[in-house]
Each structure stands twice: as C-alpha cells, then as structure tokens.
Amino acid sequence: MIRLIQSGLMFGNLVHISSPALVERYNRALQHLAGKTTALTDFHIDISGFSPEIGDELGDPLYLNPNGVNRQFILLTPEQKRAPLLNVKFSTSRPILRDFIEANEAQLFALTATDAVAGELVNSVFRLRSPADLFTLRKIEIEADTVGGTLKNADKLAAMIERFKTENDAWFDDVLIAEMIGISKQTGDISRNPVHLSHKAHEQRNFWTAHFGGLYLFPDMQHPAMICAGEKPRDEMPVKYVFDLSERNRIAKFLDYNKLAEPIVRARGMDAAAVLRQKMDFIVIDTAAGAGLNPAGLDRGDMRRLARMHADRLPDEYHGLAELARWAENGGDWPRISADHPAYFYGLRAADTPERDLVNMLLAELAPLDARQLFICHKELFYRHYASWSEAKKSFVADFLAREYQVDKAGARAALFGHEPEMESEDSPPGLDERLIERVGPWGAIRRR
Structure with a gap:
C-alpha cells in the first residue's frame, strides 16, 4: 500500500x-x-x-x-x-x-x-x-x-435570559443573575453572536453498507430489492427481492425496470469507444500480469500487441468489450451480449438519477477488472483487490491512476459518469434499432424466469 x-x-x-x-x-x-x-x-x-x-x-x-x-x-x-x-x-x-x-x-x-x-x-x-x-x-x-458544552450552555443561558426578561421578580434574583454571568463567560454574548448548529434529519433510503459481507439496499424504488455481495440471508427480508452477485439476469432486470443504468455507447458527449478500449487495457494488464509479464511503460500499441500475443488467455470480458468497441467505432451489427455474458456490466454506467453514485458502486463490484472504475466508485473494495494483485499489476494501476486520474479528477469523472441527453436515433451508428433496444435491453434480451 x-x-x-x-x-x-x-x-x-x-x-x-x-x-x-x-x-x-x-x-x-x-x-x-x-x-x-x-x-x-x-x-x-x-x-x-x-x-x-x-x-x-x-x-x-x-x-x-x-x-x-x-x-x-x-x-x-x-x-x-x-x-x-x-x-x-x-x-x-x-x-x-x-x-x-x-x-x-x-x-x-x-x-x-x-x-x-x-x-x-x-x-x-x-x-x-x-x-x-x-x-x-x-x-x-x-x-x-x-467538548466544553458551549451549545448546551448557550441554550441554558438563552432560557435564563428569557426568564429574566419575563418574570416580575427576576431583577432581584441574585442567584439567577450570578448564574447568567458565570455561563456568559463561557458562551460570550449570545444576543449579538447567537451560537446554534443546524441539525437537519437525513433520510437514509437507498444505500450500501459494509455489514454482512456488503449489501446494496434499494427499498425506496418502484421495484425494491436488496443485492448481497456475500451470502444471501436466510431470514425473510422487508423487500420482496433479494439477489446475490451471481444472479446477473435478475440484477440486470432490476436495473432495467427501475431505469437505473444505461449503456455507455448511447451516452451523448462521451467517447464510448475510448472508454471501452481503456477497460480492455486493464483486462490485458490483468492477463499479462497473471502470465508473469511486467506491463510497465506500455503504450496503446504495446497493448494491442500484448493482446494478440495472449489472445487465447484473454477472458470473455475482453472479447465482449471488443465487440462493443468495434460497434461504437464502425457501426455494423448490434452486439448481442446478454446479462449472462461477463462483459455485460462493463458496458453500463449509472443513469442520471439520485442513486447514480450507489449504482456506479454496484456496477464497479460487478466489473472488478476495470481498476479505474473500482478505484473511483468503490475504494474499499479496490484496496482489498489491490492487496492481492501481483507487483507488476500494482505498479501499472497505481502509475495509471496517478498519471491519468489524480491530475484531473473532475474531468475524469465527467468523462466517465457525467450525463448529457441521450443520443437521438438519427445520431446513432447504423444498424441500431431503438425499438428493439427498448424491448430487449441494451445488449440483448434479459432472460426472464
């Protein structure tokens, strides 16, 4: 570390x-x-x-x-x-x-x-x-x-002042006056400089917790659910649907029904192909590091050569993202990637809703090979994964984040997660049928039970 x-x-x-x-x-x-x-x-x-x-x-x-x-x-x-x-x-x-x-x-x-x-x-x-x-x-x-109780004493002094002003005999109450003088030495003149903190109650509706192995709670949704990073509880929960991370179709359906996520390639103002290629690079690095290679100092051309050399080792996440990147760059046939495909959640980002940060956190956990999104959206999980990586991968990821993310955090977040109006159908690459997407989901049909 x-x-x-x-x-x-x-x-x-x-x-x-x-x-x-x-x-x-x-x-x-x-x-x-x-x-x-x-x-x-x-x-x-x-x-x-x-x-x-x-x-x-x-x-x-x-x-x-x-x-x-x-x-x-x-x-x-x-x-x-x-x-x-x-x-x-x-x-x-x-x-x-x-x-x-x-x-x-x-x-x-x-x-x-x-x-x-x-x-x-x-x-x-x-x-x-x-x-x-x-x-x-x-x-x-x-x-x-x-620690000295300034606010508590200020409230007490305010009550004494009100009593002093309203009670008929307060002017002659030496004990009351002495107490007021003593407290005012701690609080100062609260009539000219009132001391008060606003204590607004905060509603905690949809949230993540580290307890019980990690849980994402969405009780305040049209279709509420709880998603478990660890084992599903055996007890009955106050929400109807409880999933674990292996139930990818059900999680995809949950995100779709509540309109919580959108495909990266449909986001206006976003260089979707570049984002997808960067995700692919992280997967190449993971594969190369697993093969004992040192990826330090590699550029984009080196990455392509490395990918060709280890094509048989690259996981399905890489090949699915490659299909999406080719479509984003050149159009053609719409990639048929279902929620069962390992690349599915890599191609999504949170929609522009109040739950955006929570959904991006969930997507980061569902797409752990994307080290950049994991670091930005779920640091606790990033640090746990980082501790188990090879030295070569640690070095590459740390250098990349320091070079590409730390220097412009706001710009990086805006490029990855910022929201503009979605592309109209006439701006979409050829071969995209918007009605088909609305019917079957962004990468293909979500399997229904």
Whole structure:
C-alpha cells in the first residue's frame, strides 16, 4: 500500500494535525467520546476526525465508530469537509457529514477556534444482529457540541435570559443573575453572536453498507430489492427481492425496470469507444500480469500487441468489450451480449438519477477488472483487490491512476459518469434499432424466469 500512499491514492486529502493546541483539543474530545487519548503529537484525520495512525496506536480501527453503526466525529476545523471518510460502513455517512459542515460552516469556524466539536450520527439501532435491522435505519440525526458544552450552555443561558426578561421578580434574583454571568463567560454574548448548529434529519433510503459481507439496499424504488455481495440471508427480508452477485439476469432486470443504468455507447458527449478500449487495457494488464509479464511503460500499441500475443488467455470480458468497441467505432451489427455474458456490466454506467453514485458502486463490484472504475466508485473494495494483485499489476494501476486520474479528477469523472441527453436515433451508428433496444435491453434480451 506504500505505493498508493506515496501517489496520493490512499489517505489522500487527510488533514494534518501537528499543533500542540489542536492535539490537546483532539485528546479532550476523544476522552469525551471514547474514554481514550493518544500519545501521538503528529497525525492525520479524515472528515470524521478518525486518524489511521491513532487507530494503529489503539489497535482499534473503529475507535470512533463503535459496532460500525453510530459514527462519532471530532471536528477541529471546517476544512475537514474536503477530506475523505476512511473505514466506510455506510455509503451515506460522508455526504451527511459534509452537508452538516457546509450548513454550519460559519458557526463551526467560530466554535473550533477555541474548542473541538464532538458529535455522533444517531440512528435507532446500536447493534446490527440481522440484515433486516438495516431497513429500520430510515433517519439519521446529528448530535454535536463542543467538548466544553458551549451549545448546551448557550441554550441554558438563552432560557435564563428569557426568564429574566419575563418574570416580575427576576431583577432581584441574585442567584439567577450570578448564574447568567458565570455561563456568559463561557458562551460570550449570545444576543449579538447567537451560537446554534443546524441539525437537519437525513433520510437514509437507498444505500450500501459494509455489514454482512456488503449489501446494496434499494427499498425506496418502484421495484425494491436488496443485492448481497456475500451470502444471501436466510431470514425473510422487508423487500420482496433479494439477489446475490451471481444472479446477473435478475440484477440486470432490476436495473432495467427501475431505469437505473444505461449503456455507455448511447451516452451523448462521451467517447464510448475510448472508454471501452481503456477497460480492455486493464483486462490485458490483468492477463499479462497473471502470465508473469511486467506491463510497465506500455503504450496503446504495446497493448494491442500484448493482446494478440495472449489472445487465447484473454477472458470473455475482453472479447465482449471488443465487440462493443468495434460497434461504437464502425457501426455494423448490434452486439448481442446478454446479462449472462461477463462483459455485460462493463458496458453500463449509472443513469442520471439520485442513486447514480450507489449504482456506479454496484456496477464497479460487478466489473472488478476495470481498476479505474473500482478505484473511483468503490475504494474499499479496490484496496482489498489491490492487496492481492501481483507487483507488476500494482505498479501499472497505481502509475495509471496517478498519471491519468489524480491530475484531473473532475474531468475524469465527467468523462466517465457525467450525463448529457441521450443520443437521438438519427445520431446513432447504423444498424441500431431503438425499438428493439427498448424491448430487449441494451445488449440483448434479459432472460426472464
């Protein structure tokens, strides 16, 4: 993993904490939340305040996420909003934290000038015993305050001020006045500088979780389903359809019925052939690395020669993508690739819906030889796969991502996943029957049971 870290592909954009004042505030917050402290004087934190160095020191990668359910957080600066979230257990956690920081940025800037803000993403479950429990996680609320209780004291002071202004004898209540003066020393003048954090409740409808081997939950769809990366649960679930990743036809039908995915070759403004050729290159590299070859420094011509040399070794994913690329470049007969074909999900991307990121994450898991999409859409799974690759493949993929993706992340994402209106039929290559596609799916009929 050192190669990824050095290239900024792992632990990138973490916030560096080295100031003694910030370390002291972090320790106070950590003691407040978890009853622990760190002896480190120099570490990095993610958007939630989790530090991989402190996780190693404590021997607990979940020291801010007990049971992996209610994520706790420590904010030392609003700049944490740009950091990633490590050890992700729910796909919704980072967006919720980022929304909270952005909605309260001015207040957090003032609060973190003197203290750390500690809090928790609160839901109704403290421990997951069954996948069915996940369907009860419908609403996530944020509870947060400074370690010194600034917000709590501000609310208390506001109530005292209201009492002082409305009760007839409050002017003569020396105890009340003394308490108000004492609390105001901690909160400041809340009449001129009110201290308040917006705590919007977040609906958690469709999401991914790392629990139970990895689950994609789509309960809030016209045709709801749960898709399991691991074994399917034996218990009855609150949704009618439960699939595992081997049930490719059923997953394809689910995506089709809910209009969640679209074929790459039909996307306007996208160089579909180039994207498909790049996916093929990753498959060639995987094959070459498996044969003991070193693919370092190869260009596109080298890739073609390598593919010819090892044509008998290349998997069906490569040959299916080659058909799609030839069609995208030259037209001709429409490729008949069913959902059973290993290349099917490589040729899809998420449609422009609110579930786009979740669907791209699922597609990345269904097309694991595309290392670039796996890295962009499902980093946790990318790191697991990377650990098992040969050194030659690790080197090629890390160099490619550092060279082609890191330098222009926004451009790469827009090229791969950005959305423009779909091509009209007159703009399509010859041989495309739009009515046939609508009837049988983008690459051919989805087998019906």
